[in-house]
Structures are given as C-alpha cells and as structure tokens.
Amino acid sequence: MSMNTQGRPTGVGTTGTSASGSALLPDEPLLFEIGDTEHSGVDLPDVTLSADRLGGFGRKSKLDLAGLTEPEAMRHYVRLSRLNHSIDSGMYPLGSCTMKHNPRLNEKMARLPGFADIHPLQPVSTVQGALELMNQLSHWLMTLTNTAAVALSPKAGAHGELLGMMAIKAAQDAAGQSHRKIVLVPESAHGTNPATAAFLGYSVKPIPARTDGTVDVQAVKDALSPEVAAIMLTNPNTCGLFEPQVIEIAKAVHDAGAFFYCDGANFNAIMGVVRPGDLGIDAMHINLHKTFSTPHGGGGPGAGPVVLSAALAPFAPVPFVRQGSNGLELVEHVEAEALGRVTAFHGQMGMYVRALTYMLSHGADGLAQAAQDAVLNANYVKARLEHVFSVPFPDYPTMHEALFDDSFLKGTDVSTLDFAKALIDEGFHPMTMYFPLVVHGAMLIEPTESESKQTLDHFCDVMAELATEAKSGNAERFTSAPMKAPRRRLDETRAARLPILKWEMPVETPKAAE
Numbered sequence: 038m039s040m041n042t043q044g045r046p047t048g049v050g051t052t053g054t055s056a057s058g059s060a061l062l063p064d065e066p067l068l069f070e071i072g073d074t075e076h077s078g079v080d081l082p083d084v085t086l087s088a089d090r091l092g093g094f095g096r097k098s099k100l101d102l103a104g105l106t107e108p109e110a111m112r113h114y115v116r117l118s119r120l121n122h123s124i125d126s127g128m129y130p131l132g133s134c135t136m137k138h139n140p141r142l143n144e145k146m147a148r149l150p151g152f153a154d155i156h157p158l159q160p161v162s163t164v165q166g167a168l169e170l171m172n173q174l175s176h177w178l179m180t181l182t183n184t185a186a187v188a189l190s191p192k193a194g195a196h197g198e199l200l201g202m203m204a205i206k207a208a209q210d211a212a213g214q215s216h217r218k219i220v221l222v223p224e225s226a227h228g229t230n231p232a233t234a235a236f237l238g239y240s241v242k243p244i245p246a247r248t249d250g251t252v253d254v255q256a257v258k259d260a261l262s263p264e265v266a267a268i269m270l271t272n273p274n275t276c277g278l279f280e281p282q283v284i285e286i287a288k289a290v291h292d293a294g295a296f297f298y299c300d301g302a303n304f305n306a307i308m309g310v311v312r313p314g315d316l317g318i319d320a321m322h323i324n325l326h327k328t329f330s331t332p333h334g335g336g337g338p339g340a341g342p343v344v345l346s347a348a349l350a351p352f353a354p355v356p357f358v359r360q361g362s363n364g365l366e367l368v369e370h371v372e373a374e375a376l377g378r379v380t381a382f383h384g385q386m387g388m389y390v391r392a393l394t395y396m397l398s399h400g401a402d403g404l405a406q407a408a409q410d411a412v413l414n415a416n417y418v419k420a421r422l423e424h425v426f427s428v429p430f431p432d433y434p435t436m437h438e439a440l441f442d443d444s445f446l447k448g449t450d451v452s453t454l455d456f457a458k459a460l461i462d463e464g465f466h467p468m469t470m471y472f473p474l475v476v477h478g479a480m481l482i483e484p485t486e487s488e489s490k491q492t493l494d495h496f497c498d499v500m501a502e503l504a505t506e507a508k509s510g511n512a513e514r515f516t517s518a519p520m521k522a523p524r525r526r527l528d529e530t531r532a533a534r535l536p537i538l539k540w541e542m543p544v545e546t547p548k549a550a551e
Contacts (some may be wrong), residue, residue, distance in 0.1 A: 048166060064523055065116045070542050072103035081104070120523050122466050128150050128492055132438040132469035132481025133227070133275055135305045135327035142398060143330060143391035144265060157382035161367055168365040172358045174393045178342055180324060181404070186350035186358065188343045190384045191495045194302060195229045195339030197322030200379050202233055204320055205267050205296045207376055211352075214294065217266035223252050225276055225473045227300055230269040239266060250276035250430040250440075254285040261293040267337045271300035271488025272316070273307065274429060275473040277415065277438040277481070287317025296320070296349070300532045303371040305414055305485070306437035309405030319346040329392035335508040340388035351398030354379045410486035411437045414493060418484055422499040429476045437485075447475040453478040455515035458526055462519045 072078070105113070122129075129136030147153060151166050161168070175187045191197035202220075209217050220234035223244045231241040239469055247253050257268065268290050272280045280286070287297045299318040306329045307313075313321050323333045325340045333339065345353055354376040356367045367383065399407060412435075419428065419439035427445040443453045457467035457480075469481040484493055506514055519525060 065113065065120060068103045068105065068110075068113060069542075071109060071113060072105040074099070074101045074103060077104035078109060085364075127464065127466060128484070128488055128496060130468045130482045130484060130496065131466070131474070132277070132440070132483045133302060134469065135303075135324070135437070135483060137305070137327075137330055137487055138332070138487035139330050139332050139391075139487040140395065140398070143394045143442035146394045147387040147390040149390075152386055155386065162364070163366050168358050168367060170393055171389055172365060173381070174389050175342075175358065177393070177396050177432040178344055181308055181312065182318075182321065182323075182344045183312035184318075184321075185347040186353045188345070188353050188379075189320065189340070189355060189389065190378075190380050190382075190383065191341040191343055192380060193339040194244070194322050194324040194327075194341040195233070196379075197300075198229055198233050198300065200237070200354065200376075201271075201298050201320035201343045201345070202237055202239075202267065202323055203376055203379070204343075206237060207352045208296070208349055209266055214266075217264055217295065219262070219265045221257065221260050221265060221268040223270060223274070225252075225274050225475050226269060226271055227252070227275060227302060230271075230300060234269065244268075246276075249432050250274070250278050250282055250475070251433075252282070252286065254289060255283040256288050258289050261289060263293065263294070265290075265293060265295045267296040267298050267319075269298045269300060271303060271538040272313075273303045273436040275303075275481075276507040277435040277437050277440050277483075278430060278433050278473070279307075283316050291317065292517055302327060303437060306408055308408045309401055309403075310408050314344075314346065319349050320344070325388050325392045330395045331391040340385050340392070354377055355453060356383050395481070407486045408437075411484075414484040414486060414488060415439050415482070417490075417493060418497060419484055421493075421506075422500055425501050426480070427447050429479075438481055438483035440473075440476060441480040441482070442476045443480070445504060446478070446507055447505045449510070451515045453480060455505065455512075455518065456480070456503060458518040459503055459515045459536045460519045463503070465496060466500060514538045 039226075078447065083227070100351050108459045113413040124136050124138060151164075154169070155167055156163050171189060175189060177464075178473050179185070188197075188200060203398070209215065218238070218240055219242050220231075220239040221242050221244050222231045222234065223246060225246045231243075234241050242265075244252055244256050244260060252270065270280065270283070270286065272283050273281055290297050296319040297317055299313055299316075301313070301321040302324045304313075304321075304323055305337065307326055320343060322341045323329075325335045331340065352375060355378055356369045358364075358365055359368055396404065415435050415437050416439070419435050422439070422441065423431070425445070426441040427443075429440060429442045443456075446456065448454070453470050457470050465548050470477055472481060473479060484496075488496075503515075517526070
C-alpha cells in the first residue's frame with residue numbers, strides 16, 4: 038500500500054463506504070484528508086507585501102488549503118474521474134435529457150484556431166470566419182424549424198425559454214395587449230415552464246393531461262380568454278408522445294390572440310422529420326446539447342438558441358449577425374422593437390462549432406435518420422419490456438422515450454427509487470425517476486440514437502431480470518442497493534435538510550477504557 042506525503046495510506050476514506058469491486062478504484066478521500074494545511078507540496082520564496090496592497094481587502098484568516106505535491110493533486114482528480122459514470126463509459130437512459138454521444142470530430146473542430154482562441158471584444162474584421170459559422174448555424178436552425186429568426190445568445194434551454202417568453206411579452210406590450218397576464222401550461226410540462234412564466238409576472242393556469250397522456254384541444258379552448266398571453270407546450274411531450282392535436286391547439290391559441298411557445302427539449306425526436314413552424318409554433322428553444330450532440334455545459338456556458346416566428350422576429354434580442362457592406366457584422370445596437378441584450382456577449386462559440394459540425398457531417402438525411410433511430414430505439418425498449426413492466430399509455434407508439442409506471446411493483450415493498458438504485462449495481466446509470474408527475478412512480482427511459490442493439494439488449498435483459506427479482510419477493514436486493522458503488526445508499530432526505538458544507542477534521546472520542 039502506497040503512502041502519501043503526510044504518512045497516510047492512499048485510498049483510505051471515511052466509514053460507511055463499500056469496495057468498488059476493483060483495487061484500481063478505491064474510495065477516494067478528500068484533498069484535506071490527503072494533505073494538511075501546515076505543509077506545501079511546492080517550494081515558494083518568502084514574499085513581503087505591504088499591508089495596504091489590496092486596499093484593505095486582504096484576507097484576515099488563514100487560507101487553510103491542503104498542501105499537495107503536483108502528482109498527488111493530479112492523481113486525486115484522475116481517480117475521482119474514474120469513479121464517475123459518463124456517456125463515454127456507459128449508457129445514460131435518462132428520459133427527456135437526451136444524453137447522446139458527443140462525436141470526437143466535433144471536439145476537433147471546436148479546437149481549431151480562430152474558433153477556440155477568439156475573444157468577444159476582438160474587432161469584427163478579425164472574426165469573419167466565426168461570424169460566418171454563426172450565420173450558417175442560424176440558417177440551418179431556421180431551416181430545420183421553418184421559422185423567421187433565431188437568437189443564438191441564450192446560454193441554456195431555460196435561458197432560451199425565458200427569452201422566448203420575453204419576446205412574446207414584448208410583442209403583446211407593443212400591440213397594446215399588456216392586460217394578457219395568464220399563461221397556459223399542461224400538467225405534463227417541464228418544471229421550468231411554469232417557473233419561467235411566473236418569473237415574468239404571469240399567472241400560470243394548468244391544463245390537465247388526458248388519460249392517454251396528451252393535451253385535449255377542447256381543454257385548451259375552455260381555458261382561453263382575452264387575458265391569456267400564451268400556451269407553453271412540449272412536443273413531443275414529456276410522456277414521450279407526439280401531441281396529435283397540436284395543429285388544432287395552435288390555431289385555437291392564435292384565434293384567441295395568444296402565442297404558442299413550444300418547449301424544444303425533445304426536438305431530437307423530430308429533427309429533420311417535422312418542422313415545428315409547420316405546426317404553428319411562435320417560439321421554441323433548442324437545446325444544442327440534447328439535439329445536436331454538444332456536451333452538457335461544454336466546459337462552460339451551454340447554448341439554447343431560440344427560433345422565432347415572423348410575428349416575433351422583430352423582437353429578437355441583440356447581438357445578431359447580418360450581412361453588411363464590408364462583410365458580416367455583429368449588430369450590437371437596439372433597434373426599434375428589439376428586446377435589447379439578454380446576455381453580455383453573443384454566446385458560447387465552442388457550442389456553435391460543435392452543433393454545426395454535427396449538422397454538416399450528417400446532412401439533412403442523416404439528421405432525419407438520427408431522429409428516426411432515436412424513436413426506433415425507444416420503441417424497441419418499450420416492446421422488450423412492456424410484458425414485465427407496466428405501461429401507463431399503451432394506446433400510442435412512443436416517440437424518443439419509453440415511459441413505465443410503478444404499478445408492476447405493487448405488493449413487492451420495492452419502490453421506483455429502490456429499483457433505480459439496484460440498476461447502479463448492474464453497471465447502468467438509472468433512468469429518470471418520478472417524472473413526469475402525471476404518472477405515479479414514473480420510470481422514463483430515453484436510449485437516444487447513439488446506442489446499438491447489443492447495448493439495448495443488455496440493458497433490457499438487466500431491467501427484465503430486476504423486475505422478475507422484485508416480483509419474486511427479493512426486496513432486500515433493492516432496498517440495500519447500491520452495494521457495489523463507491524458509495525452506498527445515502528440518507529437523501531437528511532442530506533437535503535442538514536447539508537454539511539464544510540469539511541472538518543474528525544475528532545477522535547476516547548473510549549471509556551481509556
């Protein structure tokens with residue numbers, strides 16, 4: 038067993054953990070357990086600073102950072118990375134999250150000089166290639182959605198959602214419709230939808246889901262009034278179903294003088310196959326990480342472009358790219374009806390490069406095939422498991438994700454959470470649990486188009502075997518899981534209510550005999 042600089046065996050952690058199943062993956066201690074605050078792993082000269090060098094903002098207390106050598110620090114983070122589950126190490130069956138493969142070609146392109154090393158304050162004449170890429174990306178996003186304008190600047194899906202609703206609010210204010218203060222939100226919507234509406238000062242009116250998991254156009258018509266500003270609808274919805282009355286819903290909303298905001302989180306199921314603009318949407322955010330293979334976060338801000346209909350195009354924010362007399366230019370000044378600026382700079386260049394690379398490497402037919410394969414994979418999972426699991430909405434073929442509920446676990450003393458924890462012991466990341474809320478004990482599985490039939494068969498075999506075990510009465514396998522992960526099951530309720538946010542050296546309590 039190797040020793041660190043402070044004389045402790047490496048890999049020795051706290052109590053309450055289990056072996057990871059491999060000597061190469063020990064439980065990793067904290068940096069403060071590896072090093073201490075009295076030593077440094079590097080030699081630095083003594084420096085004398087004047088007391089007022091920081092204008093009175095100098096630290097009054099000790100820094101208390103653990104002193105480590107460079108190899109110790111590097112190995113610590115490498116070992117931590119090996120404890121993580123990632124899309125590069127296994128399947129992520131998270132429903133409504135589209136954790137798909139990030140092609141290495143995208144990463145190579147994002148690191149090209151002229152994309153990776155530019156600065157947002159460079160002169161526009163020096164970044165014409167970057168502006169051309171943004172212009173092409175905008176063109177293809179509008180083409181895929183059949184919309185009139187796009188704002189690239191939002192940093193994530195929720196930020197884009199906010200921008201879309203801000204554009205709707207600005208359009209109605211400009212038309213003298215400021216009295217419209219109600220937003221219709223189906224009960225199956227993503228949680229950000231009602232939160233965004235409330236943040237902008239709207240009152241949220243829920244629309245109940247039908248027993249088949251879809252939204253009834255008549256329920257929408259009954260909720261419409263001169264005070265309704267918009268509906269926020271996800272299509273395909275969070276039950277994994279394409280809304281069959283979406284065109285009728287859009288017409289009813291428009292006839293009432295309101296706008297149709299579409300949550301684009303599930304665009305991966307229909308890209309290249311259905312253009313949301315043809316369905317009547319006025320605004321839709323596009324998660325580049327869910328649909329066009331950019332990483333979640335991307336090592337910094339993400340990107341959630343928003344496409345806008347002709348009615349909302351005049352209210353797009355700045356900056357945006359357009360052709361000028363001396364080449365492409367980045368329009369920075371607020372025009373007549375524009376929202377102004379929603380973020381300091383235009384967005385995350387690396388995300389734009391990755392997304393356009395994905396589009397160009399696939400082409401129109403390839404993007405459509407990716408969407409079709411995502412739907413095929415989800416329906417394959419549903420077909421493999423529907424005989425051992427319970428399907429809440431059996432009447433429709435699923436789109437990009439397969440939804441099950443927990444009724445097959447009735448009488449087993451095994452919950453959805455227990456089932457998901459047991460899946461960890463089998464080497465799989467759990468599916469999305471307890472969402473959408475309209476389904477009790479929901480298990481939402483999205484395989485994406487990235488996964489092969491062999492991977493799906495392995496996953497389905499494990500799921501079916503676990504279901505059989507639960508029904509046979511072996512509840513202990515589930516309630517004690519996970520047993521093979523670096524950390525066993527946590528008391529999540531206690532952790533949420535009594536979080537420990539600062540590590541302190543444990544104090545050894547003398548035993549009575551001492």
